[in-house]
Amino acid sequence: MDRIDQKILDLLQADATLAIAAIAEKVGLSVAPCWRRIKKLEDEGVICRRVALVDRRKVNVPMTLFVSVRTTRHAIEWVEHFRKVIADVPEIVEVWRLTGDIDYLLRIVVPDIDAYDAVYKRLIERVELADVSSAIAMEELKYTTAVPTGYIKPSRR
Structure with a gap:
C-alpha cells in the first residue's frame, strides 16, 4: 500500500458511496487504475465491507x-x-x-x-x-467508524 491507497481508504471511510470516477479524480488517477486499487484492497481484506451508518x-x-x-x-x-x-x-x-x-x-x-x-x-x-x-453514556463526545490510515507502512508496487 502507498499514499494513494491511504487516500482512497480515507475517502471511502468518509463516504463509501463515492463514485470511482470521483475517487480517481481526488487521488490523481484515471478510473481503471483506481478501480483496480479498490478491488485489490477488497481482495486483500483491507476493505472488509461497505455499510450504511444509521443515526x-x-x-x-x-x-x-x-x-x-x-x-x-x-x-x-x-x-x-x-x-x-x-x-x-x-x-x-x-x-x-x-x-x-x-x-x-x-x-x-x-x-x-x-x-x-x-x-x-x-x-x-x-x-x-x-x-x-x-x-x-451521558453524552457522545466523539464517534467514528474510520480508522487512522497514517500508520500504513508503504510497500513497493
Whole structure:
C-alpha cells in the first residue's frame, strides 16, 4: 500500500458511496487504475465491507450503555457459547474481550432503561456470568467508524 491507497481508504471511510470516477479524480488517477486499487484492497481484506451508518436516535435507540462483564469460566466452550448468545442480541453492537479485572466490555444501544433490562435478562438467562456492571453514556463526545490510515507502512508496487 502507498499514499494513494491511504487516500482512497480515507475517502471511502468518509463516504463509501463515492463514485470511482470521483475517487480517481481526488487521488490523481484515471478510473481503471483506481478501480483496480479498490478491488485489490477488497481482495486483500483491507476493505472488509461497505455499510450504511444509521443515526441511532432516528431509529429510536438513543441510549448507549457500556456493560462490563466478568466470568468465572474461561474455557473455550464457554467463550463459543457466549459468542453465539451475543450474536443473537441485536442491541449488543460491540463486544470486546479485555485484559485486567473486566473480562468483556459490551456496548448496547436501546430506546430506554426498560429495554436494557429486557436485554440484561435475556443475557443472564442464556449465559452464566459472575458480575455485570452497567454504565449509561451521558453524552457522545466523539464517534467514528474510520480508522487512522497514517500508520500504513508503504510497500513497493
